[in-house]
Amino acid sequence: MDEGLRFLAAALAVGLGAIGTGVAQARIGSAGAGAVAEKPEVMGSIFILTALPETMVILGFVIAAIILFQ
């Protein structure tokens, strides 16, 4: 039972982080695509903004790794 809960916790840590990242990147990506179409010179800034939410899923992954390998 405990083992199962551990796996569930690890999966939730990564899964919820991934959902959050996906939602954020979808919004930033669509807005960013519009911005780049109008002003190509903002490409670099949009790249950064699109990449920022990835930290959520990475942090979730770190938590999952700690849960699984402790």
Added chain:
Amino acid sequence: MLARMQRIDVVAPRTLVGRTMRAIHRAGVVHLVPFESPRGIGPATFSESLDEARDPRYDAAYQFIAELDGQLGTAGVRQVELLSGRRSRERGLDRLIATGPLAELWELDTPVLLDRVDHLGPIRAEAARLTEARVRVHGEIARVDSYRTLFAGLSPVLARLPSVRGYGSTGVVMDARYRSVLGAIRTELERMTGGRCEVVSSDIGLDRVGAVLIYPVRHAAEVRGLLGGRDLEEVSLPEELVGVPFEQLGPRLAERRDRLVAELHRINAEFAVLRARHGKEIEALRLVLADRIAEARALESAGASDHLVVLSGWVPDRRVGELREALARDLGTAVVVIERGLMREERSDAPVALENGPLFRAFEPLASFVTVPRYGSIDPTPLLALALPAFIGMMVGDIGYGLVLLALLVAVRWRWPAVPLVRTIWPIGVVAAIATIGFGFLFGELFGDVGDRLFGLQPLWFDRREAIGELLVLAIAIGIGQVGLGLVLGVVNAALLRHRRELAGRAALLVCVSAVFVALAALFRFIPAEAGVVALTAGAIALVLLVLAVGVAGPIEVVGALGNVLSYARLMAIGLASVMLGLVATRLSGLVEGALAGVLVAGVVHALNFALGFFDASVQGIRLHYVEFFSKFVEPGGVPYAPFVSVLGHPAGGVAGPTGGT
């Protein structure tokens, strides 16, 4: 590194203003800026107009050539066909001598150059005649095609109509929603012709209705008047086909179209002959005239007195001598270059030129992709060049994938050696491939576990499939190293730029973050507990300083820096995903019956893993640098060094700047 820049003024007699500007343009090393009077000289002294240096004839000549260029389509002439170059060494300086038709035109005086443009008058007339003919033929073809479409739609009905001499026809096409208009047209037509008419209509496609109005030819003008203003698409027959019986109309229209297409080919052939004879000259004239106009515009930022002209700008320190040489060669001692010296308040205006060795130079566009570092700060290019390939190699970490990437790069380089994108990617890709092969040996991976199965390949360091915890620790350790280095460089940058407040804030942030890690190390008993207490005390003091220097955002920056470190876990996560997908390839191939099918399945999955692996590793590696590393020390807002380069020295012309350009 960032090139050291010199603020210079080129002072010339007014009588030599044109030649001086040409010499500066040819030298291609000065980043021009608007003139500002030096201290002690009032702004009125150098506020005279330079109208005599601007020749309005260039604009008209450029317009003429640009239109001719557009008509003949000579913009496709590659500059490499117009310009070549050879190197010459004079007085210890490497100089590039431009040759070819473009270089010859570039050196011509204004009257001779404009005379060359005037000589193209007959060519322009011929091009205009051909353009007019081409437009006419295109229009005719469109008209015939429209009638053929209409005719095809109505042919079942038209075939049953008797052909009557002296009768003409007009086709109309309209939106299906307005088909009721046809009834009104029929009524009007019957009134007009006394009932000697016919209107045949049929649906053409889903939403359009076509109709042919048949009436005595003598009523043609009245019919045109009837249709005018009704927003109908009138499809009239070509003159020569008016009155032709309907059963003969189809073949006659096809014949007419064939003749028009043949005429179009003849016109295009005449265009091609004109292009072959005069294309290079026209394109070269366009480029030279564009340069002359650019020179006239650049003079708008010059300072001028009654007798002198001063052109201000920035030049990389090591190229000031080159500029002096160029001006002396063209103008003797009449023109002087004055080095103003770099005032402290001018440092923020200085343009930034990146000057790195051949290997690091390939990474310069990547390093300045988001922002150009401010003048006087640290150039992040070498750090990116060292770490990015290593990150990619660590994430992919497979000898086989590295070798495949290397082979692909060699093939692409061999096939498209001159494509700029290939030349940019080549060195970065090669270094990343070598790093991938190196890490492949360290992790003992050759197409996943194929190396182990076939050759007994063993890891030199550790097996990523089993040492997941160690891999995570390694990734975080790299994060601590790189973020820590970024924080240290941030302190150095603030000191270099003499930003005292930022210096205090960054130093405090560095101490805070270091204190957290030392305290954690003490907590897990890697170091004595006393060290942790000292670190926490120092961290608390630094936190107060940080709040004083940065405000309430200071503590958030500490948390952000810790998050940045954890973000490096992606090095492990992407790597683990890559190695697992490699294993999946091997397992799947084992499930399929037949050796060939197994190899095919493995090949497809490995190809997918290869593409995903390198793409993802590159994006994530770049992201780690931009977001986690550069944000700690790169001072944004630098102005890129953009020298006033003529077409002779432009890289697109196949001839780089005199010493390789920037």
